[in-house]
Amino acid sequence: MSKPEPLLQIDVRRHAFGERCVLQGIRTQVQAGEIVAIVGASGCGKSTLLRIVAGLETGFEGRITLAGQPQHGLSREIGFIFQEPRLFPWLTVAENVAFDIGRRGAGDPRVAELLAEVGLDGLGGALPKQLSGGQAQRVAIARGLFSQPRVLLLDEPFSAVDAFTRMRLQDLLLGLARRHASTLLLVTHDIDEAAYLADRVWVLDSQPGRLSADIEVPLSRPRARDGAALAQSRAEVLHALQAVRAI
Template sequence: MSADPVLDLHVQAKRFGARLVLSDVRLQLAPGEIVSLVGASGCGKSTLLRVAAGLDADYVGRLTLAPGAGPRDVGVVFQEPRLFPWLTVAQNVAFAAGAPPEDARALALLAEVGLAGQEQALPKQLSGGQAQRVAIARALFTAPRVLLLDEPFSAVDAFTRMKLQDLLADLARRHAVTLLLVTHDIDEAVLLGDRVVVLGTQARGVVDDIAVAVRRPRDRRDAALATARSRVLDVLREAHAL
């Protein structure tokens, strides 16, 4: 890693009761890169993301952010949008920072995610894809250096998912934000990731860290992405995740 990491995480041990979930996992994120995290269900992907977000401090290890960075420099997008149903779209985006709903940054972010004109809508009036766009705008509102995403597109249909993937890649570039994306979708992992980190089963830690050396913007039909996908699948099979 050429640049100093914006996030450096070493989990020596993470347990739930007597069960060891993560063991000797080291993860570094360079400024501006996108890292996809894949592995079998139950291997600790979401747990690792919660530790990286500072939402779970019950582990042995350490979490280091870049000099001058603090908790507000790490944003999180969950699997469900988790919007407040009684607040408008604009209020949801600005709420966490205590800003008014007419805040210019909130309105600009909503326009960026394709929701211009929906500022006064309530969450119940939105589709699943629109609600997740609001969640992404909310996470970007504080201008974080790192954005952690836990299977953010798993609840939407395939076409909406592709649109959201393209949107996320574009937002990462424009905002120069580092992304850590947990996903079960291998195509998504290689399409978005500069690296695909594979977690092993039974607390084996990181079993491979696969570079995806494909220029951006990326074309889903690129044969190089298919090659990277095959490599990830091979590693998952070798790790008995498939």
């Protein structure tokens, strides 16, 4: 049985900052509903690749295709969650979630539904300064899902929270991805996170950034964090990172 057509196709032949080539020869694809993690050494181009897919970086040689349509610049079908929540401090939680359609969107029923899904029911009227770091990132996730993007990009979304909050947010993200049938592309420096969350892990080499390995994590969900199968996948990612001298 043949695979369905990929939802997202990435062809980055070359991307440079001045004379420095950052990414080169990256050709890959993502199926609808997949979760893909990107790992590699600092400076190898992980976040740059994510920004290219998002339409935030346009000066590259190549093409990004979503559902068969070439992408040019920003698209509401591709959402982005940054490393920090980046909430607007003068807007309420509900207004931040609905920012895509303006302040009037705070009363949209989807806002309350999403806030309930991320465990913030009843906090729609709060201001960002009243939230903990984990709560603020939950708002950012809800905002990322509000426009119902076909692909959601996440750039180290849990790096600023403590380890226990990080695990809770990882499980929250998996639950949301399942319920919303989301396709996720995630940059992380955490090998455990990559193996726990992803269906596939892309390992980037550096100088310039190239796709060195595409590792399948053949585990169903829910996954046991302390299971032998997950440890095996984690080790495979670790060895691939060692091969490109990222570690």
